[in-house]
Amino acid sequence: MPFDLNDPFSTLPLATSQIVANLLVALLCGLAISLIYRWSYRGTSYSTTFVASLVTLAMITSIVIMAIGNNLARAFGLVGAMSIIRFRTAVKDTQDLVFIFLVLAIGLAAGVGFHRLAILATVFVGATLWLLGRSGFGASRKLEYLVEIVASSESASGEDSGTAAPEAAPWDAVLARYARRHRLLHARSGEGGRLDLGFLVTLRRTEDAPALTDALGRTDRVEEVALYYDEERPL
Structure with missing residues (x-):
């Protein structure tokens, strides 16, 4: 021009x-x-x-x-x-x-x-x-996930576990098996004595995510499991 x-x-x-x-x-x-x-x-x-x-x-x-x-x-x-x-x-x-x-x-x-x-x-x-x-340049490699658990107040044997100590919860052992560390973010009581729990979980390996949800789904007192992750983080 x-x-x-x-x-x-x-x-x-x-x-x-x-x-x-x-x-x-x-x-x-x-x-x-x-x-x-x-x-x-x-x-x-x-x-x-x-x-x-x-x-x-x-x-x-x-x-x-x-x-x-x-x-x-x-x-x-x-x-x-x-x-x-x-x-x-x-x-x-x-x-x-x-x-x-x-x-x-x-x-x-x-x-x-x-x-x-x-x-x-x-x-x-x-x-x-x-x-x-x-x-994937710049993507986070922390492998952090949000795990939502809906649990009942009674175990499969019919015993009331509402007064059990948090560390005695059956899902803690599953989380410890697949995660380097996990932290409780929120806990809310729902209808019928149900518990809505949210954990911030750092997995040991990315491929452990399906195994974690499957193991939690078969855990006593756990009725629903949902796992959320950042779309920009690698799976």
């Missing part, structure tokens, strides 16, 4: 071929970034509309930059016009923000005619994001 630094309020028109080239580069880079997002996404709230928006956002940013050019009056006018828009969609994942900023930067580079910068940035930054996502 041609610039006239001597007159910041001037308007230098773009050739049709330059406009088409800028939009094509923004389109191709936006498609590449959206595919990288799709391949590297590890969350639970995947949105197809967000993936499509990444492509169009790169092109729209390119159009905005071409419309502004080197004209300061247009730039300030655009800021005023965009200030009336209210974006109320909450971005749940920080990684989504990274991809949004990436397509904005790519669209900006394509809009000013820096095609090589836009393409190389897409390749290098996109490859970095893909590798980080696939390798």
Whole structure:
């Protein structure tokens, strides 16, 4: 894109071929970034509309930059016009923000005619994001899980165990077998003398999670077992 630094309020028109080239580069880079997002996404709230928006956002940013050019009056006018828009969609994942900023930067580079910068940035930054996502870089290795237990107040033999000491509970032995350490987070009494217990458990091995829930399910007084884990932690 041609610039006239001597007159910041001037308007230098773009050739049709330059406009088409800028939009094509923004389109191709936006498609590449959206595919990288799709391949590297590890969350639970995947949105197809967000993936499509990444492509169009790169092109729209390119159009905005071409419309502004080197004209300061247009730039300030655009800021005023965009200030009336209210974006109320909450971005749940920080990684989504990274991809949004990436397509904005790519669209900006394509809009000013820096095609090589836009393409190389897409390749290098996109490859970095893909590798980080696939390798699980930065994921916690503590193997911490939340175990919820619903237990009855009576044992299988019919004896009332409501007054038993906490350390004598039958599930403690199971937790000690599969976990390096476990800590009681909450305890709540329910209907019919049932107990709702929550434990923070650090497993010895990730593959012990199914065995732990199975062993707890066969433990005396235990009626229900639920195990929760962070989706970003390895299983």
